Amino acid sequence: MKALVVVDPQNDFCPGGALAVAEGDAIIPMINAMMPAFDVVVLTQDWHPAGHSSFASSHSADPFSVTEMPYGPQVLWPDHCIIGSQGAEFHPALNTDAADMVVRKGSNRGMDSYSAFFENDHTTRTGLAGFLRDRGCLDLTMVGLATDYCVAWSALDGVREGFAVEVHLPACRAIDLDGSLDQAIAGMRDSGISLNGG
Numbered sequence: 767m768k769a770l771v772v773v774d775p776q777n778d779f780c781p782g783g784a785l786a787v788a789e790g791d792a793i794i795p796m797i798n799a800m801m802p803a804f805d806v807v808v809l810t811q812d813w814h815p816a817g818h819s820s821f822a823s824s825h826s827a828d829p830f831s832v833t834e835m836p837y838g839p840q841v842l843w844p845d846h847c848i849i850g851s852q853g854a855e856f857h858p859a860l861n862t863d864a865a866d867m868v869v870r871k872g873s874n875r876g877m878d879s880y881s882a883f884f885e886n887d888h889t890t891r892t893g894l895a896g897f898l899r900d901r902g903c904l905d906l907t908m909v910g911l912a913t914d915y916c917v918a919w920s921a922l923d924g925v926r927e928g929f930a931v932e933v934h935l936p937a938c939r940a941i942d943l944d945g946s947l948d949q950a951i952a953g954m955r956d957s958g959i960s961l962n963g964g
């Protein structure tokens with residue numbers, strides 16, 4: 767059985783959003799078209815309380831600067847994907863009816879959660895691995911936003927959890943901060959993730 771994991775296809779990561787990724791909206795029709803080929807479709811949703819520790823505004827710091835957190839370095843982002851806001855909603859063109867499961871992540875105020883499987887301490891689970899195993903899905907295809915943060919962290923945790931992971935690059939877009947995209951691509955390749963259509 768195979769699952770499509772659609773990472774953070776939300777308004778705030780699309781043009782006009784608080785943490786806009788260039789052409790973030792261009793992937794939505796491609797993702798809708800991919801959905802019918804999968805047994806299970808999972809959507810993830812970045813879902814932060816106001817004042818979240820990943821926000822630069824919570825540290826009086828500049829957006830895109832880096833701080834040290836107990837679990838490692840943390841990029842400080844503009845306020846984004848605030849629980850209940852329009853920016854946190856899925857892109858309106860996304861076929862959300864096709865979703866079997868929605869994983870919300872990042873709602874722990876003190877810790878970011880890029881990965882669909884774990885918070886950034888790599889310890890606190892979201893429940894996604896158990897869900898996929900219960901459904902007999904061991905083959906995962908990942909798409910979404912952003913290639914170099916939430917997609918890459920999800921893909922890397924997926925292989926660590928024993929899934930076969932493919933990232934379909936045409937249906938991903940990157941933030942690309944200080945070489946983060948090249949680094950993420952190299953890391954995924956080294957971990958045995960298959961990178962398609964890049």
Ligand code: VGL
Pocket residue numbers: 773774779812843880911912913914915916917
């Ligand atoms: C993401 C930065 C902050 C992502 C989420 O979805 O890649 N990036 N929160």
Ligand code: ZN
Pocket residue numbers: 812813814820846847872
């Ligand atoms: Zn976030």
